[in-house]
Amino acid sequence: MGVRFGMTAAGLALVAALAAGAATALASGAPSGAAAVKARQQNFKQLGGAFKAINDELKKPAPDKAVIVANAAKMHGLAQQEATWFPKGSGPEAGVKTGAKPEIWSDPQGFAAAIQRLQGATARLQQVSASGDLAAIRSEVQTTGGACKNCHDHYRVPDRH
Amino acid sequence: MRDTAAPRVQARLWDAPTRIVHWALVAAIGFAWWAAETDHMDWHRLAGYVVLGLLVFRLVWGFAGSASARFASFVKGPAATLAYVRSLRLRAHAEVPGHNPLGAWSVLAILATLVVQVVTGLFAVDVDGIESGPLSDRVDFDTGRLFAAWHHASFSALEALVLLHLAAIAFYAVYKRADLVRPMLTGRGSFARDPGLAFAPLWRAALVAAFAVFVAWWTARGLRL
Numbered sequence: 001m002g003v004r005f006g007m008t009a010a011g012l013a014l015v016a017a018l019a020a021g022a023a024t025a026l027a028s029g030a031p032s033g034a035a036a037v038k039a040r041q042q043n044f045k046q047l048g049g050a051f052k053a054i055n056d057e058l059k060k061p062a063p064d065k066a067v068i069v070a071n072a073a074k075m076h077g078l079a080q081q082e083a084t085w086f087p088k089g090s091g092p093e094a095g096v097k098t099g100a101k102p103e104i105w106s107d108p109q110g111f112a113a114a115i116q117r118l119q120g121a122t123a124r125l126q127q128v129s130a131s132g133d134l135a136a137i138r139s140e141v142q143t144t145g146g147a148c149k150n151c152h153d154h155y156r157v158p159d160r161h
Numbered sequence: 162m163r164d165t166a167a168p169r170v171q172a173r174l175w176d177a178p179t180r181i182v183h184w185a186l187v188a189a190i191g192f193a194w195w196a197a198e199t200d201h202m203d204w205h206r207l208a209g210y211v212v213l214g215l216l217v218f219r220l221v222w223g224f225a226g227s228a229s230a231r232f233a234s235f236v237k238g239p240a241a242t243l244a245y246v247r248s249l250r251l252r253a254h255a256e257v258p259g260h261n262p263l264g265a266w267s268v269l270a271i272l273a274t275l276v277v278q279v280v281t282g283l284f285a286v287d288v289d290g291i292e293s294g295p296l297s298d299r300v301d302f303d304t305g306r307l308f309a310a311w312h313h314a315s316f317s318a319l320e321a322l323v324l325l326h327l328a329a330i331a332f333y334a335v336y337k338r339a340d341l342v343r344p345m346l347t348g349r350g351s352f353a354r355d356p357g358l359a360f361a362p363l364w365r366a367a368l369v370a371a372f373a374v375f376v377a378w379w380t381a382r383g384l385r386l
Contacts, residue, residue, distance in 0.1 A: 049302040052290035056298035059383050145291040152289070159288055 033087075033094030040085040040100075043078060050074040051144070054125075058138060065132050072129040075144070076122035082115050099157040114151035121147040173358060174258060174350035176227040178366040182219050183345055186275075189215065190319075202292040206381070209294075213279045214377035219272065221369045227360040229259035236269065237262040254337040258356035264329065271322050277315040283380065285309040295383045 050071040057063035091100050104111050121144040128136040175183075193208035195201075223232040237245075245262040248255045255261070260268055283294040286305030297305045333339040344350040379386065 045302065048286075048288060048290035050290070052286055052293065052297070052302050052305065055290065055293060059295070059298045061385060145289070148289050148291060 033089040033091075034096045036085075036087050036090035037094050037096050037098045037100070040090065040098075043081070043085050047075060047078045050078070051141075051148075054137075054141060058134075058141065063134065065129070068137060069126075069129045072122065072126040076119070076126045079115070079119045079122045082118065083112065086111075099159055101155050101157060104155050111151075111155055114147075114154065117150060118144070118147040167353060169351045169353060170355050171349050172352055172355040173348060173360065174229055174344045174356075175348050176230065176360050176366075177348065178218070178222060178226065178361075178370075179230045180345055180348055182215050182222070186212065186215050186219075194316075202287075206295070209279060209282050210377045210381045212275065213380060214373045216272070216275050216279060217376045218369055218373035221372065222361075222366075225361065225365060225369060228358045230361075232269075235260040235262075235265045237265060242266065252337065254333070254339045256353060258350070258352065258358060267322065267326060267329065271319070271326070274315055274319045274322060278312065278319060281308045281312040281315060285312045295381055298383065 053071040125140040128140050189208050189211040196205035222230050242262040283296040285308040286293040286297045330341050
């Protein structure tokens, strides 16, 4: 009886330990594909919102340099993190609506180059923003938009909105 | 009814401004559609400003233009509309000099949809924050995206209305033997007797056109002089 109780207790302890371990792994491990898609969309929304803020200033007769500088910095910061927004499993197989094409994972070198192009553009955008030279800012905004489109043309499902 | 002995008269129906606006709208909307589909957004905006100017002209012309262009002359109540609908199945063409009571509602629907189309485009932002309408700096990113979604939805409505418009023209051509296209090209229609319509002077059209151009130009500049 005593032995059996001890065996059962040990078994229960083992099961509990395994369950706790699994829970820890789930909590701390890679997020599910669907969650990664949602997080990525939020990040891109931040990026688009920052770009819109810069474009909005450039529409005004007297653009606010501080707003452009702040949003260029935000864009460059986001561009630095962009490569981490595409964990394996967050493509079409995630089971939620995403514009991410499988090519992102089947052509990692091309995708990395596309992100690098954006990072180069946002770095220059940040530099010229600080200078306050509106013509140069407009030009870098064009280049940055081109870097966005370059990646979208290859790695994003066309969105008709 | 065309073959009856009574002689038919050719008389002025649509003035030149109304016809020019009609066909320019067809061209500008078609071009805007093509430009959007092929990602030529600079051209799309330009076409949108042209549509805006034409729309402003047509709406003002609906109050200050020639008789056949005035809303007050062709927009009728439900009773008159229903009576006209009942006459639709008759092969004889119930001759109305200009828009008939049912077509009037189609005109209003198309103009209203175009207003929605233009206004939503002014505030719309694309998913990347790159392309946007001239007034998009007045709204935040999410609102601009909402305007873009409405801009799409209203274009679908416009497509449906254009199809209905073409179907109606085909119906009148085949079933009623009435040609609605030629008068919109030549300005003259065929009537049992001259309807004696009043026409607005050209200087008034020039004045309204100048106002329409100003509104379009001012809007393109983000309502900044």
